[in-house]
């Protein structure tokens with residue numbers, strides 16, 4: 454059975470990615486930092502899908518939690534086909550970079566940038582045992598440098614630009630593994646808000662495609678709507 458870990462999967466885009474991967478027949482390890490929310494989400498998905506769903510506690514900002522999750526998943530499966538680094542936070546709002554504190558920047562980078570890197574590192578031994586492993590990092594158009602900054606959430610934007618850099622480096626470092634970043638678009642979740650233009654199904658589409666049907670030779674890219682873009 455194919456296996457996948459999705460971080461931050463108790464709600465929003467991550468939950469929808471977990472649902473779709475379970476519908477594809479994956480054994481999904483549904484990652485969440487809060488046990489109650491993670492168990493409830495896993496229970497919601499279990500039964501409705503051909504795949505299996507197992508809750509795993511993982512706080513991507515905490516190395517000990519990530520190591521414990523890798524151990525737990527390693528006891529349940531001998532390989533990991535797909536890792537979706539979805540967990541993310543926006544700590545800052547509309548503010549100038551000049552009023553963004555070091556604390557805000559550190560907290561944001563810890564989850565959005567270092568998080569995907571440390572989770573990938575911890576799961577490399579399991580990814581290496583899969584035939585054609587895939588890592589998908591959920592990034593954002595907010596990290597694109599081509600349009601210039603507009604003042605919204607500078608720490609978040611910087612963290613996603615840096616995440617695209619992490620993706621590029623991992624694609625080089627993990628030769629056997631397809632590693633890509635995705636902009637899901639503006640999606641109706643707690644983060645995106647009710648006025649966002651896309652449903653979670655639409656937001657999950659490119660992520661799930663990269664996790665399943667995209668050519669494995671496609672790697673080191675930043676994509677939106679299944680198409681690589683410059684960032």
Ligand SMILES: NC(=O)c1ccc[n+]([C@@H]2O[C@H](COP(=O)([O-])OP(=O)(O)OC[C@H]3O[C@@H](n4cnc5c(N)ncnc54)[C@H](OP(=O)(O)O)[C@@H]3O)[C@@H](O)[C@H]2O)c1
Pocket residue numbers: 460461462463464465466467485486487490511512513514515539540541542564591592593594636637638639640641642643644645646649
């Ligand atoms: N929504 C959009 O319009 C949009 C646009 C571009 C990119 N994105 C990206 O898409 C991803 C998912 O966002 P979303 O819209 O689904 O947001 P969301 O509804 O706020 O969900 C975020 C998820 O990440 C989890 N999370 C946060 N910090 C974590 C940590 N340290 N360890 C583990 N889990 C953690 C949250 O857990 P808790 O429930 O415990 O807080 C939650 O499950 C993020 O990376 C976001 O940056 C979203």
